[in-house]
Amino acid sequence: MNQSTQQENDFAVVSDQLAPIREMIQTCIQCGTCTGSCPNTFAMDCTPRKLWRMVMMGQKDEIFQSKTFGLCSSCYYCTLRCPRGLPLTEAMGALKQIAARENLEPYKKSVRFYKSFVESVRRHGRVREMEFMTLYFFSMKDPFLPLKFAPLGMKLMSKGKVSVQIPTKGQRRLESLFRKVEELEAKP
Numbered sequence: 598m599n600q601s602t603q604q605e606n607d608f609a610v611v612s613d614q615l616a617p618i619r620e621m622i623q624t625c626i627q628c629g630t631c632t633g634s635c636p637n638t639f640a641m642d643c644t645p646r647k648l649w650r651m652v653m654m655g656q657k658d659e660i661f662q663s664k665t666f667g668l669c670s671s672c673y674y675c676t677l678r679c680p681r682g683l684p685l686t687e688a689m690g691a692l693k694q695i696a697a698r699e700n701l702e703p704y705k706k707s708v709r710f711y712k713s714f715v716e717s718v719r720r721h722g723r724v725r726e727m728e729f730m731t732l733y734f735f736s737m738k739d740p741f742l743p744l745k746f747a748p749l750g751m752k753l754m755s756k757g758k759v760s761v762q763i764p765t766k767g768q769r770r771l772e773s774l775f776r777k778v779e780e781l782e783a784k785p
């Protein structure tokens with residue numbers, strides 16, 4: 598199956614999953630306050646206001662090809678300022694969850710990055726940078742990827758910002774906490 602056919606199939610699967618998000622933002626009046634409040638708009642390919650319009654119109658392809666919700670840093674400015682009191686940060690989070698759950702092509706890299714980060718925290722209670730990046734490189738299966746990060750890694754090491762530690766399974770002291778969250782998230 599080629600990449601565009603795979604994407605079309607992926608996007609068809611998520612169509613129904615947009616309904617609860619549409620509910621969240623259905624009283625949007627398209628005033629643009631969310632866009633004006635968002636510190637990350639400069640990097641987004643469509644504004645938050647436009648994204649909500651696309652959600653209302655059910656334009657799933659455009660939504661999930663956009664980088665906008667992936668760049669939301671959950672700062673809550675838009676949520677606090679929306680004149681309709683809409684849960685916009687939550688809606689952005691719900692779009693991220695769909696992209697991760699369905700393993701959508703444009704978001705695979707970010708999801709693997711995030712999962713590697715969380716796995717390191719789960720093992721040790723804090724992130725171990727070297728281990729985190731090792732897990733990420735393995736998950737990406739790209740032998741040239743470490744070379745792209747090498748200059749940054751060297752710079753950080755020379756400033757003592759990254760310590761060299763061999764990856765281990767750790768003591769998993771936060772395991773029960775992670776399990777509980779997984780349990781809660783699995784509930785309908």
Ligand code: SF4
Pocket residue numbers: 622624625626627628629630631632645646649678679680681682683685
């Ligand atoms: S601030 Fe609220 S009402 Fe205004 S465009 Fe954004 S979501 Fe819609």
Ligand code: SF4
Pocket residue numbers: 631634635636637638645668669670671672673674675676685686689
């Ligand atoms: S919560 Fe996300 S979308 Fe809203 S203002 Fe912050 S970064 Fe922008």
